[in-house]
Amino acid sequence: MASTIRVRATVSGDTTEVQALIQHPMDSGFVKDAQGQIIPAHFIQQLTFEHGGRTVFLANWGAAVSKDPYVKFSFKGGAKGDDLKINWMDNKGATDSTTAKIS
Amino acid sequence: MTCGSPSFSRRLVLQGAGSVALVGLGFGTVPAVAAANDKYPEDAFRQKGDADAIKALYGKTAEASDKVKLDAPEIAENGAVVPIAVATALTAVTSISFLVSENPNALAAFYVIPEGTVPAVANRLKMAKTCNVIAIVESAGKLYSATKEVKVTVGGCGG
Amino acid sequence: MHARHIFLSAIAALVGGVLACVAASAIAAPDKIDPAADAKAFQKYFTDKFPQVKFEDFVNGPYSMNEDMRKQWEEKEQFPPYEFSLEAGKEVFATPFGNGKTYADCFPNGGLGIRQNYPYFDEKEGKVVTLELALNRCREANGEAPYSYVDDEMASLTAYMAFTSRGKPFDIKIPNDPRALQAYENGKRYFYTRRGQLNFSCATCHVQSPGERIRAEVLAPALGILNAMPIYRSEWSGMGTISRRLVTCNSQTRAVPLEPQSDEYRDLEYFLSYVSNGLPISGPGARP
Numbered sequence: 001m002a003s004t005i006r007v008r009a010t011v012s013g014d015t016t017e018v019q020a021l022i023q024h025p026m027d028s029g030f031v032k033d034a035q036g037q038i039i040p041a042h043f044i045q046q047l048t049f050e051h052g053g054r055t056v057f058l059a060n061w062g063a064a065v066s067k068d069p070y071v072k073f074s075f076k077g078g079a080k081g082d083d084l085k086i087n088w089m090d091n092k093g094a095t096d097s098t099t100a101k102i103s
Numbered sequence: 104m105t106c107g108s109p110s111f112s113r114r115l116v117l118q119g120a121g122s123v124a125l126v127g128l129g130f131g132t133v134p135a136v137a138a139a140n141d142k143y144p145e146d147a148f149r150q151k152g153d154a155d156a157i158k159a160l161y162g163k164t165a166e167a168s169d170k171v172k173l174d175a176p177e178i179a180e181n182g183a184v185v186p187i188a189v190a191t192a193l194t195a196v197t198s199i200s201f202l203v204s205e206n207p208n209a210l211a212a213f214y215v216i217p218e219g220t221v222p223a224v225a226n227r228l229k230m231a232k233t234c235n236v237i238a239i240v241e242s243a244g245k246l247y248s249a250t251k252e253v254k255v256t257v258g259g260c261g262g
Numbered sequence: 263m264h265a266r267h268i269f270l271s272a273i274a275a276l277v278g279g280v281l282a283c284v285a286a287s288a289i290a291a292p293d294k295i296d297p298a299a300d301a302k303a304f305q306k307y308f309t310d311k312f313p314q315v316k317f318e319d320f321v322n323g324p325y326s327m328n329e330d331m332r333k334q335w336e337e338k339e340q341f342p343p344y345e346f347s348l349e350a351g352k353e354v355f356a357t358p359f360g361n362g363k364t365y366a367d368c369f370p371n372g373g374l375g376i377r378q379n380y381p382y383f384d385e386k387e388g389k390v391v392t393l394e395l396a397l398n399r400c401r402e403a404n405g406e407a408p409y410s411y412v413d414d415e416m417a418s419l420t421a422y423m424a425f426t427s428r429g430k431p432f433d434i435k436i437p438n439d440p441r442a443l444q445a446y447e448n449g450k451r452y453f454y455t456r457r458g459q460l461n462f463s464c465a466t467c468h469v470q471s472p473g474e475r476i477r478a479e480v481l482a483p484a485l486g487i488l489n490a491m492p493i494y495r496s497e498w499s500g501m502g503t504i505s506r507r508l509v510t511c512n513s514q515t516r517a518v519p520l521e522p523q524s525d526e527y528r529d530l531e532y533f534l535s536y537v538s539n540g541l542p543i544s545g546p547g548a549r550p
Binding site: 045058070 | 148210212213215225226227
Binding site: 019070 | 340341343345346349499
């Protein structure tokens with residue numbers, strides 16, 4: 001299966017800008033489906049970005065983050081070709097991870 | 104009709120049903136933890152109002168500051184996807200959080216900012232209705248906030 | 263339903279303004295079918311009405327009309343929500359059918375960079391052929407079941423084909439064939455005919471009122487209205503094809519929607535695409 005994680009990490013000067021988009025329903029638990037059944041809460045709780053063995057960003061998310069969540073941040077350091085490791089875990093214990101190259 | 108057309112999408116649970124607590128399956132209650140560690144702040148995410156969420160998350164209150172630059176639309180084109188960003192000139196920033204005051208649970212996101220990471224974050228949040236978005240920046244152990252009202256005409260399905 | 267009620271009262275408010283407006287009659291040609299003159303008048307109507315909007319910008323629907331919304335769109339485009347659908351479309355497009363053939367075998371230029379030529383008038387069949395229709399015909403010709411016209415698979419495929427055609431101006435041809443002219447004319451008539459419980463035509467909303475709010479939505483101008491298709495709509499939390507959009511617009515005014523890819527919808531798409539000739543394909547698009 002294709003990764004749920006899309007990342008763009010680009011370095012300019014001493015700063016690496018990171019954008020990520022993740023395929024996830026982010027169901028809030030407050031919505032009903034067409035049959036009137038509550039769709040149980042199902043959302044990513046933690047998302048981490050690691051560079052050079054160090055966490056450079058940690059997102060803690062609730063159910064109010066939009067479907068297919070997006071986040072953008074920047075960090076100092078990072079060079080073209082470096083690895084950026086990303087992984088997430090949701091409230092049901094599912095996880096996914098990927099490694100992106102900084103460009 | 105974010106939540107409206109039954110044939111295509113989902114229906115918004117009518118108000119009131121929001122009180123049914125469905126969030127957080129299988130996690131024991133975690134006591135309020137100080138900000139800026141790696142544990143998921145389960146308890147803060149369960150709180151209803153913004154004041155309670157801030158208390159659970161940080162154990163203190165925030166003061167408004169024009170050094171916190173909150174960027175959010177006047178009118179959300181759709182409450183399901185509201186682009187919101189914050190940046191700050193404050194230094195020694197260790198965390199940034201976003202709250203949506205009228206969502207069923209006010210805390211939307213809590214970002215840990217390690218040293219060397221720029222204190223600026225952009226994300227997309229759900230908003231159930233017109234209300235305040237609050238961004239809190241934790242700098243040198245103190246909390247600074249910016250607040251902006253965002254009008255929501257098509258609700259984002261209860262956050 | 264509550265939401266629908268609000269929608270209808272917003273429409274009622276809009277009607278007041280619309281009745282006073284006679285501008286559209288300038289576009290409705292009397293008897294001779296003259297698509298070229300129509301297209302010219304149609305485009306002039308919009309460029310005159312919105313002198314501040316750049317011509318290419320009309321393809322951006324509601325975002326060409328409203329600054330606050332435009333900012334939100336630009337933010338979305340940084341990492342657009344149709345990204346996953348587009349990738350899926352690329353993959354499906356390249357995956358061979360059971361018989362080993364592919365979509366590329368059904369289309370000119372291997373299917374790439376050709377979105378701007380659809381719909382076209384097929385003189386053999388004597389009918390308009392849209393891209394969605396051509397895709398399903400390709401599937402059936404290769405022993406595969408057709409896709410639903412309103413679901414994700416069709417949206418992914420057309421998203422990919424549009425993406426490979428971005429920037430190419432709509433180049434819809436009306437051959438010198440009375441049936442082609444008639445198809446165009448039928449599409450035009452459909453567009454301007456009032457119908458449904460609310461007695462609205464497509465033009466009521468998309469010609470007379472672009473930029474105005476109806477309920478929460480800002481109406482897109484009819485000029486360039488198909489260039490960004492298919493679209494990811496936040497309202498749908500997903501993708502929608504042209505078929506899905508047309509069915510939805512009909513239902514919203516309590517008109518009975520037609521079957522996707524019925525002759526009327528095909529003609530309508532022919533008309534709408536033709537009068538947008540010269541405007542670049544920008545699909546897939548992101549919408550509120």
